[in-house]
Amino acid sequence: MSSPSAPAIELRGLHKSFTRPGHPSVEAVRGVDLTVDRGQIVAFLGPNGAGKTTTLDMVLGLTEPTSGTALVYGDRPRRAITAGRVSAVLQTGGLLRDLTVRETVRMIASTFPRAADVDDVLERAGLADQRDRMVSKCSGGEQQRLRFALALLPDPELLILDEPTAGMDVAARHDFWAAMRAEADAGRTVVFATHYLEEADSFAERIVMIAQGRVIADGTTAEIRSRATGRTVTASLPPGRVGSVAAALREQEHVAEVSLAGSRITVRTGDSDRVALALLTELGGTELEITTGSLDDAFLAITGDDQLHTGADTEIDTQADTQEGVR
């Protein structure tokens, strides 16, 4: 089955529903089709409960799909795990509290026929100074780095990270992504789930938006951004022409919104190139600026609601930022 050219991940018609006695069955994943090529860095972006974790669990062979197939390098996920080709940092991956950091790494290393060197992995995960600390005494960020160290053990081609920075403060998050980037630069395929837009924005080259168990948008970071708001073009106009230019632009079908402030005109559009060209030529505009809308806006426009802002983690995030400020 495994072929040398198979993509890192291939999901076809993936469904997963959970049934509990006495409850209606819950459809967590409702038909996901997705291909992740080798060497890509992909973010799964979506609010809590969107189906990100369930989808990743099926990629890792931790959960069997109700229907559809999940292939990793053209093979069944469990085979890819056994071969050490895929590894993961799980959101809820349990650690044994009464082991030290180094013992935990040794324990998991012992399950692989060929594992990376324990001390080298601790070094790469930034845990060299905490190696003899009990897991129960480690901070949330340290425990997360320990899970990261465990994921590096099989030297995987594909690394999956489920909400890897949840519960970390800003500095820890920065360090974590720096370590992650080093692994990605070494040629690994990286897929991570997050609901932090800025993480998807700064780290991923491709964003897959997931809501209510479905893929609702898929593209490069820039594509996703422009998809909702398009771009914003601003220019200064000669006095006296402001009104007529605004009226002319409003008639164009690719223009979403035109606003004026003195001699400055602001145009929100799906085709910034055409607007810019018109402004600089026939409309007499000067001092032209083009900006892209934020990913935040894009997400709201695509999902059509603001559930992203109501998650509990956003509050934790705010607290972490406050603490950062106090220090």
Add this chain to the structure above:
Amino acid sequence: MNTVYFGLELRRIGRDLVSMFFIAILPAFMYLIFGAAQDYGQESAGNGNVTMYVMISMAAYGAVTATTGIGGMAAVERMQGWGRQLGLTPMPDSQYVLVKSLIGLCIAGVPVALVYLLGELTGADGTVSAWLLSGLLVMVGAAVFAVFGLVFGLAFRSEAAVGAASGILVIFGFLGNLFFPLDGVLLAIAKFTPLYGYVSLARRPLTEGYLVDQTTGQAEFEPLWVAVTNVSVWLLILSLLAIWLVRRGRGRQ
């Protein structure tokens, strides 16, 4: 067999001094008080003396405390996410069960070895076959209680529940004719409780199946099937419960 994993597990449990106290020190202490230090200790109890009878009982208590704790902790650690972590490794479930079983055997062996050693030093007396067979039965029978711990761990998913399971063993110890000889109605009830069959079987190489009725002072023979049925039925009940709980846990994920 993964010896690194096994060694680290062993170190981890050895670090838990509170558990090791209840598993090893408490049964040894109870043996010294109720067995070695008593006047009745040198009276005959079949193929040996009463001190040996108490020694087997206390070793059995220590062994089931150990296996209950290890079975329970295995369930809890898997439920709390270590199972998912192991799911990302090539380690098959059978390997995990093997490691945990051997750990159970080693840890259960600690109180048995300690109490039997103290017995040898403080006047427990019996035939060689009574020593060897009783020790073997204590160890084998203790495996049943790994399932008992597993059921508690699966049902309540917390370390505290596993502690409670070990605590309940004390009650079953009294009810099961383990700590002191029961008679009359209590003995009749005892035959249905989970520790009764196990400890009766462990003592059988010594007592040959005779129970001492404290009121009449007469020895009463109990056929082997009583103890065997008790152990079999409890093993069946606990196994069915464990299977049901595992299925329930899967559906919930």
